[in-house]
Amino acid sequence: MTAIDDQIGRARSTGPSVQDLLAADTRPVPQSLTDHSYVPQGKADVPKVRYTAAKFAELEYEYLWTRTWQMACHVDEIPQPGDHVVYDVADQSLLVTRAKDGSIRAYHNSCLHRGTKLRTEDGRVGSFRCPFHGWKWDLDGKLVELPAEWDFPQVWQQPDSCLPEAKVAVWEGFVFVNLDPDAEPFESVAAKLIEHFGRDFNMANRYVAFHAVKEVPANWKVCMEAFAEGYHVIATHPQILEFAGDANSEYSIWEDSQYVTRFVNGFGVQSPHLGNLPEQQVADAYLAFSARAGRGAIQVPDGKSAREVVAEVFRGAMGQVFGVDLSTASDSEILDAHLYHLFPAFMPWAGVGQSLVYRWRPGRTPDTCFMDVLRMMPVPPGKERPAPAPTQRLRLEQSWKEAEGMSGLADVFEQDMENLPKVQLGLKMTAKRAKKGVSFGLYQETRIRLIHRNIDRFIAEGLAADGRSVDELTPFIVPEG
Numbered sequence: 245m246t247a248i249d250d251q252i253g254r255a256r257s258t259g260p261s262v263q264d265l266l267a268a269d270t271r272p273v274p275q276s277l278t279d280h281s282y283v284p285q286g287k288a289d290v291p292k293v294r295y296t297a298a299k300f301a302e303l304e305y306e307y308l309w310t311r312t313w314q315m316a317c318h319v320d321e322i323p324q325p326g327d328h329v330v331y332d333v334a335d336q337s338l339l340v341t342r343a344k345d346g347s348i349r350a351y352h353n354s355c356l357h358r359g360t361k362l363r364t365e366d367g368r369v370g371s372f373r374c375p376f377h378g379w380k381w382d383l384d385g386k387l388v389e390l391p392a393e394w395d396f397p398q399v400w401q402q403p404d405s406c407l408p409e410a411k412v413a414v415w416e417g418f419v420f421v422n423l424d425p426d427a428e429p430f431e432s433v434a435a436k437l438i439e440h441f442g443r444d445f446n447m448a449n450r451y452v453a454f455h456a457v458k459e460v461p462a463n464w465k466v467c468m469e470a471f472a473e474g475y476h477v478i479a480t481h482p483q484i485l486e487f488a489g490d491a492n493s494e495y496s497i498w499e500d501s502q503y504v505t506r507f508v509n510g511f512g513v514q515s516p517h518l519g520n521l522p523e524q525q526v527a528d529a530y531l532a533f534s535a536r537a538g539r540g541a542i543q544v545p546d547g548k549s550a551r552e553v554v555a556e557v558f559r560g561a562m563g564q565v566f567g568v569d570l571s572t573a574s575d576s577e578i579l580d581a582h583l584y585h586l587f588p589a590f591m592p593w594a595g596v597g598q599s600l601v602y603r604w605r606p607g608r609t610p611d612t613c614f615m616d617v618l619r620m621m622p623v624p625p626g627k628e629r630p631a632p633a634p635t636q637r638l639r640l641e642q643s644w645k646e647a648e649g650m651s652g653l654a655d656v657f658e659q660d661m662e663n664l665p666k667v668q669l670g671l672k673m674t675a676k677r678a679k680k681g682v683s684f685g686l687y688q689e690t691r692i693r694l695i696h697r698n699i700d701r702f703i704a705e706g707l708a709a710d711g712r713s714v715d716e717l718t719p720f721i722v723p724e725g
């Protein structure tokens with residue numbers, strides 16, 4: 245074992261750790277936040293071809309997207325029988341709908357006659373009628389009409405003429421689907437998420453206040469990985485360094501949780517990249533960025549930290565916006581970014597303010613993908629649940645700034661988006677003498693390594709189950725070590 249192997253992922257940035265910040269919190273912090281852990285994932289380079297090759301995208305189509313739990317929609321989007329959302333992923337499509345008995349079903353969105361996609365848009369219907377020859381299924385998936393049924397005795401009123409269904413799970417208002425009938429149950433795959441949110445973060449009592457989906461010019465993993473670490477803040481978002489603990493963010497991987505990980509970025513503390521700043525400067529910069537107060541308007545008294553002073557300002561302001569008493573909410577819940585990740589591509593934030601939710605899906609080629617952004621807001625106390633915001637769809641060449649209601653978040657997102665096509669192009673440098681792999685950090689980017697290893701496992705298992713050679717994966721596989 246080399247000196248590096250022995251030390252994999254043990255080194256940390258200077259500056260307070262997230263656990264230090266929690267220990268200094270002015271309120272008790274949720275138990276979930278002190279539940280942190282780290283499991284090294286090796287140091288091997290991750291082959292670039294995983295992001296660029298059509299063959300690898302095909303393997304993902306076949307053995308990742310058809311076999312994993314994915315968030316398809318929110319229950320509020322399908323309140324009535326016949327309401328449906330078309331969930332397209334890779335080359336698959338599901339009709340996620342509410343049946344007559346109120347249960348949520350995910351039917352294969354494909355006619356049992358000649359395969360036509362039954363619905364191409366979300367909406368509300370009384371039945372699902374194929375546009376080609378008119379075969380019709382009721383909301384329970386039963387074939388109820390077949391023009392010239394005398395010609396189809398092998399189908400009409402046969403037991404297998406119902407629409408096939410995918411597995412469905414509902415978590416905190418989100419509908420998850422899985423095309424694999426033998427999939428590990430959602431409850432076990434997402435156990436850590438279920439435990440933490442169930443105990444400490446109320447997602448079910450939130451509604452979709454904003455939803456936009458954009459086609460992005462980069463592989464889905466390139467895009468997702470840009471939101472999985474705080475390492476890029478120094479070069480990509482330098483405007484937040486005065487008040488963001490970027491290099492001392494925390495990344496949790498738990499031994500007993502293969503598919504759920506977490507990233508916590510502390511705010512209201514300066515970046516370790518900067519020389520020691522006065523607490524007043526940290527508070528001023530943060531308050532000015534958040535448009536809460538001009539520089540110098542709020543004083544940080546001697547003996548207090550910028551973090552606790554800013555948290556108090558935000559606590560009051562957010563309490564007013566949401567109409568709730570946040571006096572017991574911890575500084576961390578008020579300020580920090582807590583991003584959970586559920587494999588393969590679902591990323592919900594936790595906290596008491598707005599909760600963002602991200603989702604990624606592959607694009608039509610390995611060079612594009614779709615990213616969804618949802619803003620989940622607490623339902624105001626004593627008020628009815630507001631209807632979910634309609635989904636805004638942005639094309640490849642459009643900017644997040646064109647999404648109505650995305651506000652200041654769009655500016656930060658556009659900084660991230662600037663990088664992505666450059667990454668995608670650079671990853672194609674695979675000629676002789678070019679570097680063949682991506683060298684992720686051993687701590688800050690280690691969750692990304694775990695995601696890649698999980699992808700390989702799904703593909704290898706899928707190939708084996710189909711009697712195909714695992715050699716198909718060999719040119720792409722992340723090496724051991």
Ligand code: FES
Nearest residue numbers: 355357358374377
């Ligand atoms: S393809 Fe659907 S009815 Fe013919």
Ligand SMILES: [Fe+2]
Nearest residue numbers: 470480481660
């Ligand atoms: Fe970013």
